[in-house]
Amino acid sequence: MTTTDFAIGSLVTARGRDWVVLPESDPDFLVAKPLGGSDAETTGLIPAAEEVTSATFPPPSPADRGDDRSGRMLRDALRIGFRSSGGPFRSLASLNVDPRPYQLVPLLLGLRQETVRLLIADDVGIGKTVESGLVASELLAQGTVQRLAVLCPPSLAEQWRAELAEKFGLEAQLVLPSTVTRLERSLAVNESLFERYPVTIVSLDFIKSERHRYEFERTAPELIVVDEAHTVAADDTGKGSSGRTQRYNLIRSLADDPERHLILTTATPHSGNDAAFRNLIGLLDDRLKTVDLASEDGRRLLAQHMVQRRRADIRAYLGAATKFPKDRQTSEVPYELSPSHKVFFDDVLAYIRGQVQDRSGTKLEQRVRWWSALALLRAMASSPAAAAMTLRTRAATTEAQSETEADVVGAAEVLDQFEDESADAADVVPGAEHESSESALLRTYAGRADALASRPGDDAKLSLLTKQVKALLKDGFSPIVFCRFIQTAKYVHAHLDGALRNVEVEVVTGEFPSEERAARIAALAGRSESSTRVLVATDCLSEGVNLQDDFQAVIHYDLAWNPTRHEQREGRVDRFGQARDIVRAQTIYGADNGIDGIVLDVLIRKHEKIRRDLGISVPVPAQSDEVLSALLEGAVLRGSGYQQLAFDFDTDEPAARDLDAEWESSAEKEKQSQTMFAQRTIRPDEVQEAIDAARRSLGEPGDVRTFVADALTKLGGLVTSTRTGFHVDLTQIPMALHDAMKRPDGRAVDEFYDDLPAPRHVAVLQRTDPTVGAIANYVLNSALDPDLPEGERPAKRAGVVTTNAVSQVTTALIIRFRTHLVLPTNDGLRTTLAEEARVVAFRGRPSNPEWLTRDEVAGLLRAEPSANTPHDVAEGLLSAVTGGITAIQANLSTRAEELASQLEDDHVSVRVAARGSRAGALSVRGLEVRAQLPPDVLGVYIYRPGGAA
Numbered sequence: 047m048t049t050t051d052f053a054i055g056s057l058v059t060a061r062g063r064d065w066v067v068l069p070e071s072d073p074d075f076l077v078a079k080p081l082g083g084s085d086a087e088t089t090g091l092i093p094a095a096e097e098v099t100s101a102t103f104p105p106p107s108p109a110d111r112g113d114d115r116s117g118r119m120l121r122d123a124l125r126i127g128f129r130s131s132g133g134p135f136r137s138l139a140s141l142n143v144d145p146r147p148y149q150l151v152p153l154l155l156g157l158r159q160e161t162v163r164l165l166i167a168d169d170v171g172i173g174k175t176v177e178s179g180l181v182a183s184e185l186l187a188q189g190t191v192q193r194l195a196v197l198c199p200p201s202l203a204e205q206w207r208a209e210l211a212e213k214f215g216l217e218a219q220l221v222l223p224s225t226v227t228r229l230e231r232s233l234a235v236n237e238s239l240f241e242r243y244p245v246t247i248v249s250l251d252f253i254k255s256e257r258h259r260y261e262f263e264r265t266a267p268e269l270i271v272v273d274e275a276h277t278v279a280a281d282d283t284g285k286g287s288s289g290r291t292q293r294y295n296l297i298r299s300l301a302d303d304p305e306r307h308l309i310l311t312t313a314t315p316h317s318g319n320d321a322a323f324r325n326l327i328g329l330l331d332d333r334l335k336t337v338d339l340a341s342e343d344g345r346r347l348l349a350q351h352m353v354q355r356r357r358a359d360i361r362a363y364l365g366a367a368t369k370f371p372k373d374r375q376t377s378e379v380p381y382e383l384s385p386s387h388k389v390f391f392d393d394v395l396a397y398i399r400g401q402v403q404d405r406s407g408t409k410l411e412q413r414v415r416w417w418s419a420l421a422l423l424r425a426m427a428s429s430p431a432a433a434a435m436t437l438r439t440r441a442a443t444t445e446a447q448s449e450t451e452a453d454v455v456g457a458a459e460v461l462d463q464f465e466d467e468s469a470d471a472a473d474v475v476p477g478a479e480h481e482s483s484e485s486a487l488l489r490t491y492a493g494r495a496d497a498l499a500s501r502p503g504d505d506a507k508l509s510l511l512t513k514q515v516k517a518l519l520k521d522g523f524s525p526i527v528f529c530r531f532i533q534t535a536k537y538v539h540a541h542l543d544g545a546l547r548n549v550e551v552e553v554v555t556g557e558f559p560s561e562e563r564a565a566r567i568a569a570l571a572g573r574s575e576s577s578t579r580v581l582v583a584t585d586c587l588s589e590g591v592n593l594q595d596d597f598q599a600v601i602h603y604d605l606a607w608n609p610t611r612h613e614q615r616e617g618r619v620d621r622f623g624q625a626r627d628i629v630r631a632q633t634i635y636g637a638d639n640g641i642d643g644i645v646l647d648v649l650i651r652k653h654e655k656i657r658r659d660l661g662i663s664v665p666v667p668a669q670s671d672e673v674l675s676a677l678l679e680g681a682v683l684r685g686s687g688y689q690q691l692a693f694d695f696d697t698d699e700p701a702a703r704d705l706d707a708e709w710e711s712s713a714e715k716e717k718q719s720q721t722m723f724a725q726r727t728i729r730p731d732e733v734q735e736a737i738d739a740a741r742r743s744l745g746e747p748g749d750v751r752t753f754v755a756d757a758l759t760k761l762g763g764l765v766t767s768t769r770t771g772f773h774v775d776l777t778q779i780p781m782a783l784h785d786a787m788k789r790p791d792g793r794a795v796d797e798f799y800d801d802l803p804a805p806r807h808v809a810v811l812q813r814t815d816p817t818v819g820a821i822a823n824y825v826l827n828s829a830l831d832p833d834l835p836e837g838e839r840p841a842k843r844a845g846v847v848t849t850n851a852v853s854q855v856t857t858a859l860i861i862r863f864r865t866h867l868v869l870p871t872n873d874g875l876r877t878t879l880a881e882e883a884r885v886v887a888f889r890g891r892p893s894n895p896e897w898l899t900r901d902e903v904a905g906l907l908r909a910e911p912s913a914n915t916p917h918d919v920a921e922g923l924l925s926a927v928t929g930g931i932t933a934i935q936a937n938l939s940t941r942a943e944e945l946a947s948q949l950e951d952d953h954v955s956v957r958v959a960a961r962g963s964r965a966g967a968l969s970v971r972g973l974e975v976r977a978q979l980p981p982d983v984l985g986v987y988i989y990r991p992g993g994a995a
Contacts, residue, residue: 051205052076052093055866055879055978057101060091064101067862069877079879084135103982105931108924110832112842115756116913117833117987120829120841121860122753122905124883124984125821126813137180143213144812146368148360149177156181159350162307163330165275167315167354169466170613171370171594171621174311175209177353178271181309183214185269189869191307191877192243193267194218197297199274199557200249201586204564206273207247218245223252224559238265250277254292263299268307270300274589276327279322294325301323301329312534313617314610315354327352369803372622372627376654378646380637381510386501390494391426391639397487398423402665413449420678421460421476427641428530428604430505431537434495435475437488461674462585462608473556473584502541507634511538511603512545514632515580519549523599523630526581528588528615530604534556538603550574556586563587571596571806572791583923588614594624595806602633605645607674609653623803644677751811754798754818757825760840771799771811780838786820830984843985844928846920850992851909856898857927858887858906860985862979863942865949875972882949886941892930895937912992923988935980942977950975 052058052067058078065078068088070853076091091098138145145153156162162181166174185191196206196218203220210216217246219229221239229239236259240246250272253262272278280294282390301308308329316323328335330351357370375666385392398419425436459476471701476490502508511527518525527542529535532555541552552570554563563586581587581597588611600616616631633650635642755765755772762778774796776784787794789807795817797808804810809817828834829841863882868875887903888895898906953973 049922051102052098054877055864057103058098059101060096060098064103065091066879068879069866074151105928106843106924106986107748107832108608108844108921108928110842111844111846111920111924113845114847114909114987116760116840116842117845117847117858117860117985118907119753119756119760119825120843120985121883121885122749123757123829123841124821124860124862126750126753127819127826137183137214141180141183141214141814143176143179144810144814145176145180146173146360146363147366148355148363148368149173149180152177152179153184155350155353156309157184161305162269162309163301163351164309165315165327165330165352165354166309166311167313167352168360169356170313170617171624172355172357172360173622174313175206175273176213178273178309178311178376179210179214182269182271183216185307186216189878191268193240194246194271195240195267195270195434195704196247196271196273197250197253198272199249199277199589200251200560201563201589202273202560202591203247203249204560205591208564210245210247216245218247219243220561221246221248221252222560224247224561226252242269250293250296251289254289254296258294259296265617266300268305269309269958270297270306271309271311272297273311275312275326276314279315279319279326297329315352358706368622370622371624371629371803374616374629374631376631376633378633378635379510379514380635381506382638383636384506386504386639387430387498387506389704390491390498393494394422394426394491395640399682407716409449417455417457418478419682420675422478423641423678423682424460424607425475425478425531427636427639428493429507429534429537430498431533432531434492434499435531435533436478437492437495439475439478457675458632462606462611473530473535473586475533499537502537505588507603507636508538508541510634511601512542514601514634515542515546518599518601518630518632519546519578519580523626524579524581524597525599525601525630526587526593526615527583527584527601527603528606529584530606532584534604535582535584542580542582546580549578549580550952551580551582554587555581555584567593567596568647585611585615587618591618592621593618593621594621594720594803596821598624598626598628599630599632602631605633605635605642605650607645607649609649612650612653613657623801625805633954641678644674648674648677725984750813750818751800754811754821757821757840761838768797770804771797773797780824782838783821783824786824787817789817844924844987845985846915846923846988846990847909847911848913848915848990848992849909850908850912852991854888854889854991855923856887856889856904856906856989858987858989859938859983860885860987861938861941862982862984863945864981865942865946866974866976867949867978868951868972868974869953870972879978882945884941884945886938888934892927892933895934897937906989909989915990919990920988923990924986926987927986931983931986938975938981938983939979942979942981946975946977 052071054067054069054071056067057064058067058076060078063080065076065080068077068079070077074092074094076093077088078091079088113263124194152164152166156164162185164178164181166177168177174515182194187192194216196210200222203222207218207220210218219225219239221229226239229243233239233242240262244267246267248262253259277290278293278297280290297308300306310326310329315326324335327348331347334348334351335346339345339348361368361370380771382388401415401419407415415991422433422436498504515525516528527538529538535553535555535656539551543551550573552566554566558566560636567581570581579596581593585606587593597619602612602615606612606615612633614702616629620629620631633646635646716971722748751771756775758776758779759765761780761783764778766773766775776787776794776796784794789795791807791839793807795807795809798817799808799810801812802810809815811817813822825841828839829843831839861884863884865882867878867880869878870876885903885907887898889898890896950973
């Protein structure tokens with residue numbers, strides 16, 4: 047037999063199983079996917095080197111008969127196990143994530159655009175990664191794009207890689223300073239990384255540099271996702287950092303290509319700087335830079351591109367409950383310096399005061415002294431270890447050429463300018479040493495700081511932390527301790543590791559590459575039991591990292607000088623997927639160090655009040671850095687009153703009062719914007735239609751629970767209900783299934799949860815869960831293998847049910863329809879194959895069938911047995927129907943062509959919706975869905991009247 051006998055879509059037999067020939071095949075090399083298998087099982091067959099024969103799909107044998115439950119099980123296994131649906135949402139069947147209904151809104155919004163331009167600005171912890179991943183995977187599955195790059199802070203690169211692989215089946219290459227040399231070695235001459243690797247995750251700070259930017263612009267993929275997009279929102283004043291300006295210029299140049307798809311994600315799209323916000327949304331549509339957003343036209347234009355929702359908006363969207371923690375319990379815990387620590391603090395404070403009060407030298411020299419003093423002040427409040435390093439480190443401001451430059455450099459180094467730079471470099475201590483005759487004095491102070499660091503028992507702040515951590519662990523909470531500086535984190539880690547018995551303690555800072563950070567966290571979770579772990583971290587983990595699976599509390603060991611950073615820290619545990627109803631956030635502050643009181647009163651408490659009042663976080667206004675700096679400088683200059691500043695300073699000063707008023711105004715605007723920019727372009731009924739279409743093809747959520755429990759029970763598992771789902775004793779199940787259910791650590795999954803959130807190493811009863819998929823594939827494949835022992839085949843391809851639900855003999859057929867999808871892409875037409883499972887039914891004999899409507903079929907499938915069926919009667923009925931299948935094959939082929947036509951209409955309607963007639967016509971030119979004939983009859987189930995003889 048020659049290879050030309052194997053047409054695209056035909057069935058072949060090779061290596062002991064049946065395969066479908068895929069469009070990528072050529073005469074000498076067949077690309078094939080196993081029947082019912084996933085894309086990951088696709089392989090190559092060489093007819094000249096191995097036996098490959100045409101396959102026909104046999105009808106069920108009357109002897110292969112089961113009961114009503116075994117028939118239902120086969121039907122559910124088909125729908126749950128399918129990974130290549132023919133519906134207009136090409137990616138949904140192949141995902142390993144079950145999207146919440148609200149997460150489909152960005153997908154529907156994106157598919158309405160000829161070129162996707164989206165800003166996904168949902169609240170912290172709602173699932174922006176999943177939402178952007180849904181859009182990206184659909185564009186890739188449709189063939190609209192062939193390449194994807196995710197630009198993100200390096201701290202999030204490993205998490206993005208894992209999310210794309212685990213949830214969307216996309217294997218991405220990390221393009222980081224630590225990986226780029228290795229990747230470039232494999233390139234051909236004049237080949238780019240982004241041409242070689244179709245899916246990449248790129249450090250935005252790496253690719254923005256002049257050395258790499260232009261090559262990326264030349265070869266950038268058709269689809270770009272920018273995570274934490276607020277870091278590219280530069281204004282037009284020139285006051286922002288050079289890093290932010292570089293980021294903006296890069297994304298602006300990419301956005302200038304009208305055919306490039308662009309998805310921006312951030313929980314803080316508007317930082318109070320309207321110009322920066324305008325530039326951000328202007329990346330999506332140039333008109334958004336200047337349009338009046340208060341007008342109906344402006345709101346409508348923005349709504350075509352922006353999705354912004356609070357948790358309250360989506361908790362029960364379309365009746366699907368999405369569980370977030372019910373409450374975030376916050377508390378403040380004060381400490382006072384120990385006598386020895388206070389003596390040291392007072393001495394250094396006196397030095398700082400002298401530096402600030404010194405008006406000698408140039409204005410530049412005065413500003414350098416101020417920023418050096420502020421750096422030392424902040425490090426002193428953090429830990430003796432951070433103070434010692436700061437005292438020995440040369441201040442970056444000494445290189446400034448003007449007082450303005452000194453202010454820019456000093457603010458970037460000392461303050462928490464959340465909107466300006468990524469958190470990756472935010473944990474390095476600032477310098478305090480500068481060109482002066484007092485270097486010897488600073489080194490003396492550094493020695494005293496070292497001595498204090500060697501006596502942690504004298505550190506009241508550290509002692510308080512130990513007490514709080516022990517209390518949280520006792521209450522069942524695993525905490526993350528956030529520190530400002532690397533030295534402080536190491537200092538805290540060393541102490542807690544020795545003070546906590548039988549508790550695993552790990553430290554993660556910005557000095558580790560992102561891969562090692564992820565590995566350290568995973569290892570910590572792997573070697574510690576529930577609620578017996580502590581993670582000490584700097585703000586390299588405060589942005590976008592998912593830690594809710596293993597931690598339930600946050601301790602702010604050091605106050606962040608921007609409350610948005612506090613919110614981001616707490617968002618690591620207070621997010622979707624957190625199993626606890628209550629999470630905790632504790633703030634440790636110095637009652638007598640003269641610094642924390644100002645930060646608390648002016649920033650942190652105000653932010654917390656707004657969050658509780660509005661249910662959302664409002665970024666601090668842009669002038670907060672100047673106000674905070676001015677208040678601290680004024681406090682230092684006041685001399686002896688400084689020690690009482692924690693609560694007694696004058697918050698009614700004009701600067702503080704103006705900041706408070708501006709913040710209140712921003713909060714009111716944000717409250718209005720939540721209504722003004724609420725997503726009304728996509729109506730809930732449209733989302734519901736998409737959900738209904740998917741469920742018709744892939745199954746209802748309730749089907750999964752019943753299917754898994756029934757299958758495991760029939761295969762020897764002992765199922766015990768629990769509050770969250772059920773537990774299964776797997777001792778007696780077949781070894782093949784046991785192996786298929788193993789997780790990476792080698793143990794089989796035996797715990798099943800009804801819904802998210804769920805702990806690690808359990809299965810969730812959703813069709814996208816890998817363990818559920820493994821069970822479905824086992825049930826389907828075992829049903830198609832009659833040589834297996836009876837006890838290892840829970841589903842059967844035939845059955846007879848005696849029921850009062852019918853008045854004459856009625857036959858239900860489980861049909862697998864295969865279709866060729868020809869989809870238009872930027873590079874021409876692309877052909878793929880898809881599968882759909884349907885149940886059709888008829889009354890009477892195959893020679894003269896009366897076909898049931900869809901509603902009648904649905905009612906038939908709900909029929910319950912009313913009596914046993916004699917063996918000889920069942921075999922006779924089944925023999926008559928299976929022998930007459932050829933008589934109804936023409937009708938089944940007609941149904942296959944009708945299904946193909948319906949799928950083609952669905953694809954056209956999704957692509958044309960809201961694009962306008964001309965763009966819609968272009969988007970569907972060449973689109974075609976063809977049926978592969980004949981369809982496969984997988985199951986035959988006969989329902990006979992209950993009163994039959």
